[in-house]
Amino acid sequence: MHNINEGRMMYYGEKPWHGIGKQLDHPATAEEAIKAAGLDYRVDQRELVAQVNGSFKPVPRKHITYRTDKHEPLGIVGDRYQLVQNSEAFSFFDQLVGEGQAIYHTAGALGRGERIWLLAKLPKDLLIFKEDVVEKYLCLTNSHDGTSSLRVYFTPVRVVCQNTLTMSLRDSASGVCVRHTVNLQGKMEEAKRILGLAMDYYGVFDEQASLLASKKLTVKEAEGYFNRVLHLQEDKPSTRSLNVRATLLTLFEKGKGQDLKGIQHSAWAAYNAVTEYVDHCEVAGRKDPSTRLRSIWFGAGAQLKNQAFHEAVKLLK
Numbered sequence: 001m002h003n004i005n006e007g008r009m010m011y012y013g014e015k016p017w018h019g020i021g022k023q024l025d026h027p028a029t030a031e032e033a034i035k036a037a038g039l040d041y042r043v044d045q046r047e048l049v050a051q052v053n054g055s056f057k058p059v060p061r062k063h064i065t066y067r068t069d070k071h072e073p074l075g076i077v078g079d080r081y082q083l084v085q086n087s088e089a090f091s092f093f094d095q096l097v098g099e100g101q102a103i104y105h106t107a108g109a110l111g112r113g114e115r116i117w118l119l120a121k122l123p124k125d126l127l128i129f130k131e132d133v134v135e136k137y138l139c140l141t142n143s144h145d146g147t148s149s150l151r152v153y154f155t156p157v158r159v160v161c162q163n164t165l166t167m168s169l170r171d172s173a174s175g176v177c178v179r180h181t182v183n184l185q186g187k188m189e190e191a192k193r194i195l196g197l198a199m200d201y202y203g204v205f206d207e208q209a210s211l212l213a214s215k216k217l218t219v220k221e222a223e224g225y226f227n228r229v230l231h232l233q234e235d236k237p238s239t240r241s242l243n244v245r246a247t248l249l250t251l252f253e254k255g256k257g258q259d260l261k262g263i264q265h266s267a268w269a270a271y272n273a274v275t276e277y278v279d280h281c282e283v284a285g286r287k288d289p290s291t292r293l294r295s296i297w298f299g300a301g302a303q304l305k306n307q308a309f310h311e312a313v314k315l316l317k
Helices: 030-036 086-097 184-214 219-230 239-254 267-282 290-298 300-314
Strands: 006-013 022-024 042-050 054-066 072-078 104-110 115-129 130-144 152-155 175-178
Touching: 022 030, 030 086, 030 130, 042 152, 086 115, 086 130, 086 152, 086 300, 115 184, 152 184, 184 267, 184 300, 219 239, 219 267, 219 300, 239 267, 267 300
Parallel strands: 006 022
Antiparallel strands: 006 104, 042 054, 054 072, 104 115, 115 130, 130 152, 152 175
């Protein structure tokens, strides 16, 4: 099973693990992506009502959002909630990365269509150490059910293993969140300004990644790093935590891309052991493949990778 809404997804390049979605033979423009991914539906909202003693009465300050093409409810929101249509999200994204450019690599909807995402590739890959290439992406995610803000953030991908790298979304340089409230348009203008100033994020990431690659670690030091990432300083860690640490130590030594010269036994290798674990090991047994996407980009997996990056940077001090 997958949770991609009725196959509403487009992709360019390698077929995703779930094998669904419309494959394009070229990176898409915004207009192409929104049609290929089936995201050209609209969302509206109405006053929420409840049945009380056989009659329907409005629920104060609550509205229900729904898709106008299927009249299917998506979520319950407050009366100050402002909708952002999928077309508006694409337009906003286009203004950030270059209107009309063929840059979109994936786009799609989850669940009943209550969450969408767009992923665009930025020019000029990073070269961490000779053959270790990191591609630069910008990701937008938006919800129509009130569960999250419109979020735009940077998402590097290590080519050799397709690991999604990350820095904390709490950092102003790594992305912005725009809440669905009044003055939404003004906040989106501010988001564009902040992201414009934050494009040097990848310069910072490039510098820190190179320093991590030059910082060598013994196996014992790597074990201490994993202990801090997994919070294993307590006296009696669980068997599961010990098993995760053992997996991370194996990935530190033998993971994808860890045999590249200049990368072996480095803080960069230790950090990438965590990203490989999250992206390829931790989610492997999940029956619903779309939960992998949620975890890797939005959930517990992303949080673990954030923690891993910050702990790795501490090794440089």
